[in-house]
Structure formats: structure tokens, C-alpha cells
Amino acid sequence: MVPISHSHTAYEPLQLEEDPSDQPVMYPSKGRKPLGPRTSQSTKLDDDSTKEESINKTQAVQPQPLQRGHIWILDIVTSISMIAITLPLFAFAFVVHRLNNKTVDEGHWKTLHDIANKLATIFPIIFALVIGRTIRKIAAWKLERGARLHSLEQLMGSLTVGSTVTTQISLVCLNVLALLLIITWSLSPLGSQASLQVISVQQVPVDTSTAVHYFSTDMEPGFSEGDIWMGPSLDALYASSLMAPASIRNSPMDLWDNVKVPDLSRLSHGVTANDTGWISASSGSDVTYSSILGIPLSNFSTIGNTSFKMETSYISVSCINNTIQNSTSEQLPVTYTSIEQTEEPSGPLPKNGTYYGFPTNGSFSLAIDGYYQGTYGNIKDFENDTRTYEPLTLMFQSKSWEIGQTVAYCPITTTFVESQVSCDGNLCAVTAMRSSSIPHANGNLTNLGFLAAFGEFTSQLYTAAGNLHDATSSATELFIQNPDLAVDAGLSSAVLTNLTVDELSIGLQQVINAYWYGSYDPVSFMSGLEVSDSVGNTANNNKTAQAISSVYKEVYVCHQAWLFVFLLSTIIMFLAALIGAVLSMVNKGPELLGYCSSLIKDTPYLRGPNKGASALSGSERARKFKDIRLKLVDVEGEKEAGYIALVEDDGLWPAGKLKKGRLYR
Numbered sequence: 001m002v003p004i005s006h007s008h009t010a011y012e013p014l015q016l017e018e019d020p021s022d023q024p025v026m027y028p029s030k031g032r033k034p035l036g037p038r039t040s041q042s043t044k045l046d047d048d049s050t051k052e053e054s055i056n057k058t059q060a061v062q063p064q065p066l067q068r069g070h071i072w073i074l075d076i077v078t079s080i081s082m083i084a085i086t087l088p089l090f091a092f093a094f095v096v097h098r099l100n101n102k103t104v105d106e107g108h109w110k111t112l113h114d115i116a117n118k119l120a121t122i123f124p125i126i127f128a129l130v131i132g133r134t135i136r137k138i139a140a141w142k143l144e145r146g147a148r149l150h151s152l153e154q155l156m157g158s159l160t161v162g163s164t165v166t167t168q169i170s171l172v173c174l175n176v177l178a179l180l181l182i183i184t185w186s187l188s189p190l191g192s193q194a195s196l197q198v199i200s201v202q203q204v205p206v207d208t209s210t211a212v213h214y215f216s217t218d219m220e221p222g223f224s225e226g227d228i229w230m231g232p233s234l235d236a237l238y239a240s241s242l243m244a245p246a247s248i249r250n251s252p253m254d255l256w257d258n259v260k261v262p263d264l265s266r267l268s269h270g271v272t273a274n275d276t277g278w279i280s281a282s283s284g285s286d287v288t289y290s291s292i293l294g295i296p297l298s299n300f301s302t303i304g305n306t307s308f309k310m311e312t313s314y315i316s317v318s319c320i321n322n323t324i325q326n327s328t329s330e331q332l333p334v335t336y337t338s339i340e341q342t343e344e345p346s347g348p349l350p351k352n353g354t355y356y357g358f359p360t361n362g363s364f365s366l367a368i369d370g371y372y373q374g375t376y377g378n379i380k381d382f383e384n385d386t387r388t389y390e391p392l393t394l395m396f397q398s399k400s401w402e403i404g405q406t407v408a409y410c411p412i413t414t415t416f417v418e419s420q421v422s423c424d425g426n427l428c429a430v431t432a433m434r435s436s437s438i439p440h441a442n443g444n445l446t447n448l449g450f451l452a453a454f455g456e457f458t459s460q461l462y463t464a465a466g467n468l469h470d471a472t473s474s475a476t477e478l479f480i481q482n483p484d485l486a487v488d489a490g491l492s493s494a495v496l497t498n499l500t501v502d503e504l505s506i507g508l509q510q511v512i513n514a515y516w517y518g519s520y521d522p523v524s525f526m527s528g529l530e531v532s533d534s535v536g537n538t539a540n541n542n543k544t545a546q547a548i549s550s551v552y553k554e555v556y557v558c559h560q561a562w563l564f565v566f567l568l569s570t571i572i573m574f575l576a577a578l579i580g581a582v583l584s585m586v587n588k589g590p591e592l593l594g595y596c597s598s599l600i601k602d603t604p605y606l607r608g609p610n611k612g613a614s615a616l617s618g619s620e621r622a623r624k625f626k627d628i629r630l631k632l633v634d635v636e637g638e639k640e641a642g643y644i645a646l647v648e649d650d651g652l653w654p655a656g657k658l659k660k661g662r663l664y665r
Contacts, residue, residue, distance in 0.1 A: 075584045076584070078133070082129065082130050082133060082577035082581065083577040083581060085129070086126070086130065086570055086573050086574040086577055089126075089573070090567075092116075093198075093567050093570065095112075096198050096556075096558050096563065097558055100557065101204075101555050101556065101557070104201050109201060109556075112199065116198070123188070123195055123569075124188045124192050126573070127187070127573055128159075131185070131572075134576040134580035135156075135158060136156070136159070139152055139593050140583070140587050141583050141587055143593065150173065151177060152593065153167070154168070154171060154173065154177055158181045158185070161185045161186075161188055164181050165182065168181070187568065187569040187573075188569070190565050191568075191569030193562075194562045194569065195566060197559060198558065198559055198562040198563050199556055199558055199559070200557050201555070201556060201557070202554070203553065203554055204553065204555050205550035206551050206553055208549050208551070209546060209548060210299070210300070210301065210546075210547050211544050211546060212300045212306065212308050212544070212545050213297070213299050213529055213543070214295055214296065214297050214310045214312075214543055215520070215524065215529060215542065217312045217313045217314070217517060220520075221516065222234070222519030222521070223376075223453040223454075223460075224376040224377065224378060224447070224453045230519070230522050231460060234464070234515070236526075237525055238518055239464065239475060240255055241514050242292065242475045242476070242479045242511070242514075244292070252430065253428060253429070254294040256294075256296075256525060256526050257294075257428075258294030258296045258297070259295050259297060259429065259430060260290075260291065260293075261312055261314060262288060262289050263288045263289060263290040264279070264415060264433050264434075265316065266288040267281055267287070273434065276434070277435065278420065278432045279433055280432055281429075281430050281433050282431075288506055290314040291314060291513035292511070293514040293518055295310065296524050296529040297428065297529065298529040298530075298542075300547060300549070301423075301551060303551050304425070304551035304552050305424055305550040305552075306422070306423040306547050306548070307422045307423070307547060307548050307550075308420075308421055308547035309420055311417075311418055311436055312417060312419065313415060313416045313417065314415055315415075315509065315513055316412065316415045316509060317505050317508050317512065318411055318412075318413075319396075319508065320409055320501065321409055322406060322408050322497070322500070322501055323406070323408065324497045336355035336356060336357045336365075336395065337367075338359050339358050339455035340359070342356055351393075355395045357395075357455075358455045358458045358459040360462045362462040362463065363398065363399045363468060363472070363477060363494075364396070364397060364398040364462070364473075364476065365458070366394055367394070367395045368392050368395075368448065369392060369395070370392050370449070371392075371450060371454065372450055375452030375453070376452050377450045377453070378447060379414065379442075379445040380441060381441075382442065383440060387442075389442050391411040391413050392412055392449050393410065393411045393412070395408070396408045396504075396508060398473070398480075398494065398496050400473075400494065406497055406504075408504055410504075412446050412448060414440075414441070414444075414445060414446045415435075415443065417434070418433070418437065420432040420433070447516070448516070457515070457519070460515075460519075461476070464476070464515060468489070468490050472491060473493050473494035475487075476511050477494035477496065478492070478494045480494070480496060480507035480508055480511065481494045481495060481499065521541055529542060603645065603647075605635055605647040605648070629649035630648065632644060632647075632658065633647050633657060634656040634662070634664065635647065635656055637656045637657075640663070642662055642665070643665055644664050
């Protein structure tokens with residue numbers, strides 16, 4: 001071997017003849033000072049040494065220029081690949097940005113989602129390939145121009161995310177280069193996560209204006225025509241409503257999906273209206289509805305949300321007493337004047353304490369203490385009437401076969417309301433109410449105040465739920481007592497004497513409104529509102545409201561913050577690939593940094609000459625001498641202080657093993 005100018009003596013191993021009584025010995029190349037005990041190989045030393053020197057001369061490395069050859073071509077291909085591998089990432093970001101707020105295509109979204117999931121996995125791999133290669137190129141570039149060892153160690157120790165952190169800690173350094181390396185590598189997990197978070201699917205409302213039709217409570221009452229020809233349909237509608245389950249009674253919609261209108265006076269108890277008079281109406285069992293029958297709707301979207309306002313009215317009943325008559329007679333306790341024997345009024349009949357009603361042998365009766373001019377009519381015709389009216393009073397009587405008989409006096413009025421209706425799909429509810437602000441007739445008037453109409457209404461109501469056995473009550477009375485008991489009609493007797501005035505009022509109000517407004521058009525209540533007649537004209541029993549329909553659709557949402565992170569990571573990667581490509585062309589020296597093969601380049605402790613020319617790169621040297629075994633040993637094992645070096649592991653260095661506690665220089 002060629003001697004080196006270290007302060008210690010250089011040694012080279014010699015192959016000696018084997019002597020069974022001795023152990024291997026090492027001789028200095030000049031001076032021949034032994035490293036350890038002699039071996040049987042010490043014979044013929046001078047001849048072998050001469051032979052080895054001769055071999056070394058024949059194996060001497062011939063000088064060669066700095067040429068890259070196939071390595072240069074591989075570098076170009078690698079540089080182009082590093083640049084090209086970043087381009088699909090830009091394409092992904094472009095597609096994601098373009099899809100923002102676009103309608104989702106299910107198949108397209110599945111493909112995009114799969115790509116994002118795979119990209120999250122391969123992004124750190126691509127990032128490590130590009131950034132790691134560029135850092136090696138930068139370190140080689142700095143080495144050719146002269147660089148501090150500290151900087152080279154920082155760069156070559158920062159080829160992965162984890163090693164970047166541990167290298168800065170082990171070198172105990174916090175400088176600009178350390179911060180740049182940490183920030184750069186932090187983009188690897190951030191970019192990976194950004195590929196997952198950059199796009200998602202959300203449901204957004206798309207508002208459209210549409211005309212919703214709803215039943216008009218201002219139309220001509222069914223009992224104002226002199227002939228209630230829909231009697232069977234009306235009775236079926238009424239009986240079904242009375243006997244509906246509790247889930248329907250407490251629901252904002254009735255059996256036929258008609259939206260029910262709450263009772264405004266009871267809704268406002270303890271609730272403060274807002275500045276425009278609206279009172280919130282939350283759905284649930286705590287809401288008292290004005291009727292057990294709702295308002296039919298049509299022409300609203302059953303997809304998404306629809307909201308609109310509607311103007312309706314209902315008859316309000318406010319009883320002032322609930323008197324118990326301890327009569328044992330099978331007849332109702334209070335007599336009243338039969339409507340059948342009353343002359344058609346020539347004008348309004350003032351209240352004089354006389355009650356008029358249709359005679360009945362049933363279990364309950366209704367009578368009224370006055371009436372308006374005309375046998376039939378509609379209070380809508382009184383909108384311009386400025387006269388003062390007092391509310392008419394109903395007298396309600398009910399037989400109780402067990403305790404006694406109930407007699408209640410209940411003033412009746414008409415309440416005009418405006419309701420805010422909200423529909424989620426085909427489920428609708430009144431969410432807010434206020435008193436109507438448009439002109440109406442006097443609220444003390446009611447359509448029950450027309451004598452003939454009242455007579456026909458009550459005569460039909462008495463038998464609406466069917467004929468009864470003796471000593472039993474109708475579904476109407478049982479409903480007023482307790483809605484759950486309506487199904488026992490004809491089987492049991494109602495006891496209304498224990499009801500409070502308010503309980504009696506709301507029960508009576510709900511059944512009156514159901515039967516009265518149901519008479520307008522029972523078919524529409526059960527089978528749906530007719531939007532137009534046979535010739536295409538808008539049906540006269542409808543009102544129209546402008547509704548806002550919000551149909552939800554799925555759209556792509558590009559999250560701009562994550563898009564920025566993803567693009568930043570990709571741009572840094574792209575620039576790094578360009579820098580790596582440029583430095584590959586600029587760097588002239590062989591790549592030595594980061595290769596273990598570079599350790600044998602100039603070491604004197606190997607057999608033969610220096611292992612390869614100095615112009616070989618680390619990868620070339622590794623391929624050429626891939627079969628050499630290396631070992632870290634103490635090459636000065638005979639001295640008090642040893643010297644650690646890399647040697648060829650050929651079995652000639654047993655005395656050079658490293659030992660704990662020994663000093664090394």
C-alpha cells in the first residue's frame with residue numbers, strides 16, 4: 001500500500017505461512033514493527049512482500065477524466081421524472097378548483113374521492129423522492145465550492161421528515177438552514193392531509209319561487225247552499241278526524257296531510273310577539289290547534305324546504321260556564337225555540353235571551369241566541385259593514401246518564417290569522433302566527449249566525465258519527481271529554497261536568513270547526529285540493545301564495561385554505577425538482593456524500609491500491625467493489641492508545657477488536 005502522512009505508522013497486512021504454534025502477526029510496511037503475536041504465516045515474509053508489491057504495481061489505478069457516461073444519462077432521466085411526477089398534482093388542484101360549487105355527479109365523485117385517498121398515501125413518497133434528491137444535489141454543489149462541515153451534515157442528515165428533526169437536535173443547531181429544512185419537510189404531511197381535505201360534498205339550498213295553493217276559508221260555506229249534498233263524505237271526514245290516534249292529534253298535520261292551524265289566543269299565553277307581531281308556534285303536544293282538521297295544500301315541492309304565508313280563519317269558542325243540571329229526565333234540560341218554527345228574518349234579530357236551534361232527540365244539542373239578516377250568507381259580504389256587533393252565544397247541552405247534564409253558554413267569534421308555513425319535503429307545519437293585517441269583516445260576526453245555515457249544520461252534526469244506543473254518548477261528546485275516548489262512541493256515556501271552562505271551550509271549538517269547514521269541500525280535504533276546474537280555470541275554493549322552495553342539492557366545495565397548502569407543497573416540490581435538475585448539470589465532481597463506498601476512497605487500511613479512481617461517484621464505487629467486506633477495528637492494538645479505522649475484513653485483524661475502556665486517539 002502507499003504510505004500516508006499521518007502521525008501514526010501505516011500498516012498493511014501480509015499473508016504469511018501457517019505455523020500451528022503461532023498466531024497472526026502484522027508488520028509495518030517500513031520498519032516491520034509487529035502489531036501482535038507472530039503466526040505461522042511469518043515464514044517467507046520477504047518473498048510474499050515482494051510479490052504483493054509487484055501485484056500492487058500491476059493493479060495501480062490508471063488516471064481517468066471526469067466523465068459521466070451512462071450515469072449522466074440516468075441523471076437526466078431522473079431529473080425529468082422528478083419534474084414530471086409533480087405535474088399530475090397540479091392537474092388535481094386545477095380540477096378541484098374548477099369543481100367548486102358544481103353539482104355532484106355520483107360516479108365522478110366516487111372516482112375523485114378514490115384519487116384523493118390514494119394521493120394522500122403517495123404524496124409523502126413523491127415529496128421524499130424529489131426533496132431528498134434535491135438536498136443531496138445542493139450538498140454536492142456546496143461541497144464543490146467549499147462549505148462548512150456543519151452545513152453539509154445538516155443537509156445530508158435531512159433526507160426525511162424524521163431525520164430532519166433528529167439531525168438538528170443531534171447537531172444542536174438552530175439556524176436559518178435548520179428552519180428552512182424543517183419548514184420544507186413539514187409540507188410533506190400537510191400536503192398529504194390537504195389532498196384529503198381540499199374537496200368535499202355539501203348540500204346547499206337552491207331557492208326558487210313558486211305559487212302554492214291552499215284552501216280558502218272565505219269561500220261559500222257548505223251549509224249555505226240549502227242542500228248539503230256531500231253529507232256522507234263529510235260524516236266520514238268528521239268521524240275519522242275525531243277518532244284519529246294521539247300521534248295525529250298532536251301532529252301539525254291531520255290524517256290527510258292537511259296543515260293544522262294553531263289557536264292564536266292559546267298560543268300567545270306567556271309568549272311575546274316580535275316587532276312585527278309574529279308569535280312562534282313550535283310543533284308538539286303543547287300546541288293547541290284551532291281544529292282537528294287542517295288546511296289542504298297543493299302545488300308545493302315535496303323535495304327540499306318550502307315556506308309561505310297563508311290567510312285563514314276559524315271560529316273561536318269561549319265558554320263562560322259549565323253548569324251541571326241534576327235532571328233525571330231523558331230530555332235536555334233547557335228548551336229552545338225550534339228553527340223550523342221561526343220565520344225568515346227580515347233583519348238582524350237582536351239578542352233577547354231566546355235561543356234558536358234544531359230539535360233533536362240525541363245526546364247533545366246546540367242553540368244560538370240570535371241571527372243575522374237572511375237565512376243563508378257569508379260574513380265576507382260584511383267587510384264594508386261598519387256597524388257594531390256583539391258576539392252571538394251558543395248554548396251547548398249534553399246528557400250525562402251517570403251524573404247529570406251539562407249546560408254551557410259560549411260566545412263565538414271569527415279569528416282571522418296569518419300563518420307562516422314551513423314544509424320539509426311533504427311535512428308541513430305552521431311555525432309562526434299573527435293576527436291578519438288585511439281587511440276583514442267584524443270579528444264578532446260568524447258564519448254560524450245565519451239561521452238556516454245554523455239549523456242545517458246542527459241537524460247534520462247530531463248524527464255525524466252515527467246513531468246511538470240509549471244511555472250512550474256520541475263521538476263528539478266523548479272527544480270533548482277526552483279525545484282518546486272518541487272511539488267508544490255508542491258504547492259509553494260522556495261525563496263533561498268535570499271539565500274546566502277552557503277544556504270545554506277548546507274541545508267544542510275543534511269539533512265545530514272540523515265539521516263546519518269540512519262541509520265546504522270534504523273531497524278536497526281527503527283527496528287533495530283541486531288546483532283548476534275542468535276547463536283549466538283556477539278553482540274558486542283556493543287561495544294562492546308565493547312560496548320560496550329551497551331544494552337541496554349536493555355540490556362540490558373546494559376548501560381554499562387546504563387548496564393553498566396543497567399548491568404550496570406542490571410548487572415547492574416542483575421548484576425543488578427544477579433545482580435538482582439544474583444542479584445535476586452544473587455539478588462536475590462525483591457524488592460522494594451519503595455513500596458508504598466513499599469511506600474506502602482514501603483509506604490506507606485496505607489490501608491493494610486505493611479502491612478505484614478518485615473520479616468515481618459513490619454509486620459507481622459501490623457497484624465496482626460491492627463484494628469487499630469492511631470492518632471497523634483498532635489498527636494500533638499494540639499501543640497504549642489505539643486508532644480506529646476502516647479495514648478490509650479478511651481475518652487478519654483479530655487483535656484489533658474494539659474494547660470498552662480502552663483509550664483511542
